[in-house]
Amino acid sequence: MLEITLFYVAATVALVATVLAMTRTNAIHALIYLIVSLLAVAVIFFLIGAPFAAALEIVIYAGAIMVLFVFVIMMLNLGEKGDQQERQWLLPKIWAGPALLAAVLFAELLYVISTVEGPVSTTAVSAKEVGLALFGPYVLAVEIASMLLLAGLVGSFHLGRRYLERDGFDDRSEK
Amino acid sequence: MDGLNIPLNHILLVSSLLFAIGMMGLMIRRNIIFILMSLEVMLNSAALAFVAAGAHWGQPDGQIVFMLILTVAAAEVAVGLGLVLQVQKRFKTLDMDHANRMRG
Numbered sequence: 072m073l074e075i076t077l078f079y080v081a082a083t084v085a086l087v088a089t090v091l092a093m094t095r096t097n098a099i100h101a102l103i104y105l106i107v108s109l110l111a112v113a114v115i116f117f118l119i120g121a122p123f124a125a126a127l128e129i130v131i132y133a134g135a136i137m138v139l140f141v142f143v144i145m146m147l148n149l150g151e152k153g154d155q156q157e158r159q160w161l162l163p164k165i166w167a168g169p170a171l172l173a174a175v176l177f178a179e180l181l182y183v184i185s186t187v188e189g190p191v192s193t194t195a196v197s198a199k200e201v202g203l204a205l206f207g208p209y210v211l212a213v214e215i216a217s218m219l220l221l222a223g224l225v226g227s228f229h230l231g232r233r234y235l236e237r238d239g240f241d242d243r244s245e246k
Numbered sequence: 247m248d249g250l251n252i253p254l255n256h257i258l259l260v261s262s263l264l265f266a267i268g269m270m271g272l273m274i275r276r277n278i279i280f281i282l283m284s285l286e287v288m289l290n291s292a293a294l295a296f297v298a299a300g301a302h303w304g305q306p307d308g309q310i311v312f313m314l315i316l317t318v319a320a321a322e323v324a325v326g327l328g329l330v331l332q333v334q335k336r337f338k339t340l341d342m343d344h345a346n347r348m349r350g
């Protein structure tokens with residue numbers, strides 16, 4: 072019973088933190104709320120018996136990916152001007168339409184999942200089982216993931232290298 | 247971890263709510279950093295649905311797909327944030343409406 076209560080608390084925290092993250096005007100504040108949301112999802116992972124996924128969620132999502140966001144926001148140095156601009160863009164007449172469309176799609180999802188029943192499994196799937204499956208039947212997926220990461224590495228290096236070149240990079244004078 | 251009886255459809259409900267919130271954020275924002283954050287929320291909600299389904303059957307497959315989604319998210323964010331730096335450098339703003347022309 073306690074675990075179920077914990078699940079609902081974590082789910083509420085995740086939803087509230089995500090809504091707050093999507094409506095902030097300051098990028099760093101939004102990022103902190105997003106980290107809270109990811110930690111709450113990690114709690115849900117742990118409660119439904121996926122401790123390895125919970126650890127990865129914290130280490131990679133909340134740890135690595137969010138730190139990447141923090142670095143970029145710090146490099147851009149948006150400041151108070153960015154806040155005011157964001158506030159102008161967040162008027163109700165702007166977000167009412169998209170909110171309605173998102174609500175319609177959510178209602179459809181709700182209809183689809185309303186037929187699902189049954190609890191999640193009572194036993195945790197350990198990291199050992201995940202590792203055995205990962206390097207057994209899913210080994211091709213590991214290779215594809217490594218190629219994807221290599222492509223991401225090369226792409227981000229290519230894009231970031233020119234940002235670091237100081238003296239006058241111009242679009243048209245590119246050789 | 248024994249004796250848990252969290253209903254699967256409640257987890258899927260949380261997942262789809264997170265997805266709807268992320269999609270709304272994607273549509274209402276013009277700042278590219280917030281767009282990338284919304285994409286993270288959407289990917290994360292899909293990952294939650296996969297892990298919940300894997301836990302429902304007691305199989306590790308859900309967690310493996312979660313790791314693949316994590317890989318996709320990491321690669322996407324690395325390239326996306328590189329693009330953010332380029333957009334800021336060329337247009338002096340993060341408003342994506344200013345970056346609406348291709349090169350040709």
